[in-house]
Amino acid sequence: MKLDPNSAADLSAQIAQAIRDAIVAGDLIVDERLPSETELSDQFQVSRPTVREALKRLAAQSLIRTQRGATGGAFVNRLNYEDAYSQQITTSTLLLSMNAVSFDTACEARYALERACAPLSASRRNADQLATMRAEIFRQGQPGLTDEAFCASDVAFHRALVDGAGNPVLSYQLAGAVEAMQPLMNMITFTARDRQIILALHSRIADAIEAGDGTAAVEGLSALEEETRALAAAVFAARSKRASEPAPAEPSAH
Amino acid sequence: MKLDPNSAADLSAQIAQAIRDAIVAGDLIVDERLPSETELSDQFQVSRPTVREALKRLAAQSLIRTQRGATGGAFVNRLNYEDAYSQQITTSTLLLSMNAVSFDTACEARYALERACAPLSASRRNADQLATMRAEIFRQGQPGLTDEAFCASDVAFHRALVDGAGNPVLSYQLAGAVEAMQPLMNMITFTARDRQIILALHSRIADAIEAGDGTAAVEGLSALEEETRALAAAVFAARSKRASEPAPAEPSAH
DNA sequence: GACTTTTAAATGTCTGACAAATGATTTTTG
DNA sequence: CAAAAATCATTTGTCAGACATTTAAAAGTC
Known part of the structure; x- marks a missing residue:
């Protein structure tokens, strides 16, 4: 391992x-x-703080873990799904908020990915995942639920749907898309009627999953996407009208 | 911003x-x-090296960038798709190799996601993306192409297909799934006949995309998935037979 | 006014030291 | 002899202070 002294990088x-x-x-x-650290600083011919900064960079990506003590040191970390999830969520969230991805774009991606899972989930979901979906539907019907709690339950529902596919790679990929959207979703206020419609669609999807009917589940998801986008469009339209000057509140593409 | 002195974390x-x-x-x-850095070390009541280690952690996630000089310092970075891509690819690659995700699982996820893009791509792809697909198909037909080059071209083809959906969030999500699989794909040796079959399927998909027929594109992808899995299964079976002892060479789930 | 020099502020790096954790070793003790 | 206690060595975590380097702004000069 050699370093390039001409490189601009640290x-x-x-x-x-x-x-x-x-x-x-x-x-x-x-x-x-x-x-x-001492050996590394010898090998690379740099000081220990410099080596430490390098190791912290790797630790931030969960590539290594460190342990103090006599037999301690830095060890190559087995990347687990949990760590990968949280990194993905942080990255996706920032990507969406900083680049001001439009709600439509994020929504489209999310439902496209979910539809990809639906057929698999219909044929593979276990009883537990189905029960979670039902439980979340029930929760969503409870009166007095705050909008945030409703959103959180919505995420849990979709999470169960995706997990039903039994493919950890898919679950991992989707975690980012779904959870990263939550801040955007939280901007929406759901009327009682909105909730009723969403609830009905959730039930329809759960029924399809239970029956093992992937096609019906995909159709349910498409209907839900349409509903969500219409809802969001109405909210953002109202918001930009409320703002006296023509400054649209909706985050726009690019 | 306050620190918890009882926390186990650094x-x-x-x-x-x-x-x-x-x-x-x-x-x-x-x-x-x-x-x-000096101000931060005052605020957090720690030394400058400690602050620096913290900043390096954030820099590793592309959350900040630093600049030297009089007006320099650490700035909040606008996360761009490129940085997000490369992080995602590193993470996905390690996740796949370290957790020894089975080829089938990775393959299933990849094609499920691609099928999610196909209908969008069929209706939105621009001439450039279609041309890229055609060019890669042509390249794949060239004799004397190494397996690695064939794989790389395959990735480029699918990348163009996904980009055709015109949804950067989808492109970002898929980059990880597709590129992370390349090390696994590179383990496969493609016979001339294999290539011919894949080529024909690629053409079928490109035709469907050109015609705006999402359903046909999805069907083509499904056929391609089946073909890929059969091919991989044959390769791995041969490999484990070649190994005298019953040690299967295929990375297995968990 | 345009160019050069100086200066100040910031990050990058180094040295050396001590604290704290932790497993291994040695000593003590029953 | 065996178990418990004390010690030790190794390694990471943290600190203090210093110097080097980069960079833009300020001051000076023609």
Whole structure:
């Protein structure tokens, strides 16, 4: 592992990249211990703080974990779904909020991905996942539920639907799309009538999943997408009308 | 921003989390300058190296960028799709290789997501994206192409298909799934006959996309998925037979 | 006014030190 | 001898202070 003294990048960034490459290439395998910080600083000919900055960069990506003590050190971390989820959610959330992705774009992506899961979920979901969907539908029907709680329940419902596909890669991919949208969804106020409509569609989808009818589930999701977009459009239209000047409140594309 | 002295986490991790929260919550907006490292170390009552480790963690996630010089400092970074892509690809690749996700699982997720894009792509793709698909098909037909080059072209083809949907969120989500699979795909050797079959399916899909026929594109993708899985199954079966002892070479689930 | 020099502020890096955790080793004790 | 206690060595976590480098703005000069 050598560093390029002509590179514009920081030493710590170069070191992090070198180690990252070694991990991705499989030269460093899971649970393998990296040399101690002192040894690394000798190898790379830099000071210990610089090595530490590099290691912190890798730790931020969950590529390594560190342990203090006699037999401690930095170890190559086995990336688990949970860590990957949370990273994905952070990234997706920021991507959506910072780049002001339009609600429509995010919504379209979300439902497209969910429709991809629906047929799999219809044929594979277990009783537990179905029960979760039913329970969330029930919760959504409770009077006095705040909009935020309604949204959270909505996410849980869709999460169960996706998990029903029994494919962790799909669950992982979708977690980002669904959860990242929550801040946008939370901007919506749901009237009692809105909730009733959504509830009915959820029931329709759950029925289809229970019956193992993937096509019907996809149709239900399409109907739900249409409903959600109409709802959001109305909310954003009202908001921009309320704002006296023609400054639209809706985050717009690019 | 306060730190919890009872927390088990490192100070630098806590500081990074505090700043990360501020960014996600919108308290720190894009391009806003963070206090200087000295000021931060005063605010958090820690030393400058500790602050720096925290900042490096955030830099590793592309949440901030730093600039040297008189008007330099750490600035909240506008997360762009490119950065998000590469992070997603690193994470997905490691997730797949370390957790030894089975080829089938990864394959299923990939094609499910692609099918989700196909109808959108059929109705929206521009001439450029269609041309890319055609060009890659042509490349795949060239004799003497290495397996790796064939795989790379395959990725480019599917990438164009997905980009055709014109939804950056979908492109972003799929980049991970498609590119992360490449190491697994590279384990396959494609016979001339295999290539011919794949080529024909690619043409069928491109035709459907050109004709605006989403349903046909979805069917083509399903056929391609079946073909890919059969091919992989054959390769892995041969490999485990070749290994004298009954040690299967295929990465297995969990 | 345009160009050069100086200056100040900020990050990047280094040195050296101590604190704290933790497993291994040694010593003490019953 | 065995178990418990004390010690030790190693490693990460943190700190303080210093210097180098970069960069833009300010001051000076022609």
